[in-house]
Amino acid sequence: KGTLYLCMMVLLLALSLYHLAVFPTSRDLSYLYLGGFLLGMGLVLGWSSGAFVNLVCGGSAVWLRPWHLIVVLSLAIVGMNVFTHRLLSAHDIAPRATRINRWICIAMLAACPFYPWLSAGLGMVTALGLVFLSANGPGPIIFIAAWRKQGRVGRYSVAGLCFLALGGAFYLPSSIPSLTEAPSLLSQTGLAWGTVGLAMFMSIALGERIRQDRDDKLAAQAEALRIEERAAATLQNKVEERTRELLQSMQKIRRLFDSLVQGVFTFGPDLQVHGNWSVSAERIFDRQNLL
Numbered sequence: 512k513g514t515l516y517l518c519m520m521v522l523l524l525a526l527s528l529y530h531l532a533v534f535p536t537s538r539d540l541s542y543l544y545l546g547g548f549l550l551g552m553g554l555v556l557g558w559s560s561g562a563f564v565n566l567v568c569g570g571s572a573v574w575l576r577p578w579h580l581i582v583v584l585s586l587a588i589v590g591m592n593v594f595t596h597r598l599l600s601a602h603d604i605a606p607r608a609t610r611i612n613r614w615i616c617i618a619m620l621a622a623c624p625f626y627p628w629l630s631a632g633l634g635m636v637t638a639l640g641l642v643f644l645s646a647n648g649p650g651p652i653i654f655i656a657a658w659r660k661q662g663r664v665g666r667y668s669v670a671g672l673c674f675l676a677l678g679g680a681f682y683l684p685s686s687i688p689s690l691t692e693a694p695s696l697l698s699q700t701g702l703a704w705g706t707v708g709l710a711m712f713m714s715i716a717l718g719e720r721i722r723q724d725r726d727d728k729l730a731a732q733a734e735a736l737r738i739e740e741r742a743a744a745t746l747q748n749k750v751e752e753r754t755r756e757l758l759q760s761m762q763k764i765r766r767l768f769d770s771l772v773q774g775v776f777t778f779g780p781d782l783q784v785h786g787n788w789s790v791s792a793e794r795i796f797d798r799q800n801l802l
Contacts, residue, residue: 519703523553526710541717545595551587552706555564555580577631581638585619588642592616594713595653598720599668604656608649615645664720671712678705 530546558580592612595601601609617643626634654672657665681701770790 516703519700519707520553520557522707523549523556523710526714527553530714539721541597541720542596543718544590544597545713547590548587548594549710551583551709552592555584555587556703556706558583576627576630576752578626578634581631582623583622583627585641586739587615587620588645592645594678598713598716599653599657599661599665601653601657604660605649605653608652608656610648612645615641615649663724664723665714666717667712667716668723671709671716673707674712675705678702678708681705699777 521753527546527549530542530549534540534542534546593616596612601612619638622637622641626638629637650672654665654669659665659667661668678701682705
């Protein structure tokens with residue numbers, strides 16, 4: 512059990528470091544929030560199983576207090592909620608549930624400074640109560656709306672949530688000694704592999720959302736290029752049309768002058784005849800005299 516917990520903790524921490532490393536280059540806060548959640552859950556699982564203490568602290572960590580675990584868990588859950596809101600555009604698909612969930616997250620953060628002065632049992636009950644309130648109140652509403660409106664991103668997210676719920680269902684009997692005498696390894700590590708499954712599906716959902724954003728951006732650029740090409744073609748057609756109209760108008764004026772019996776010609780600033788004159792002017796004044 513301890514080895515399995517240690518492996519899962521290392522996997523969560525590796526995923527966390529990956530997302531935190533991608534954040535500076537991508538500048539997408541979703542990577543930061545998901546990385547923070549995975550880091551917090553990795554520490555919580557490793558700490559609760561003793562793997563963190565054995566690996567980092569050599570089996571002894573007198574400085575660790577129960578409220579440390581509660582605060583880390585609360586911050587991890589808040590990070591997961593914020594990540595979910597951004598990933599699923601929760602404010603657009605379920606605005607009322609999102610507002611309620613934000614207030615629950617604010618309550619989680621506001622409770623953190625008071626955990627050192629509360630007993631371990633009361634602090635854990637308070638933190639888990641807020642988590643339960645978020646998971647069973649606005650949380651399902653947001654995920655149901657995401658399943659219906661967010662396509663593959665929403666379905667991957669719901670799959671991750673179901674995986675975590677399944678792991679929690681396996682873990683719950685083993686956490687209550689009166690319910691089972693010899694819990695299996697699968698049930699003892701249910702919360703751990705449920706969290707790992709959630710991390711995997713959420714990472715896939717984030718990648719899918721980034722791919723969709725990239726495709727939407729490319730499609731928008733292609734559409735803008737098509738609009739620009741159509742505008743250029745329309746402008747060219749208008750220029751050609753105006754040019755034809757101008758030529759037709761000049762031909763009409765020329766025919767009008769050529770139909771006159773009187774000779775028509777113009778003088779320039781030098782009092783010399785310009786090169787344009789009517790046909791009658793050539794007959795009356797002789798072309799050589801006009802040149």
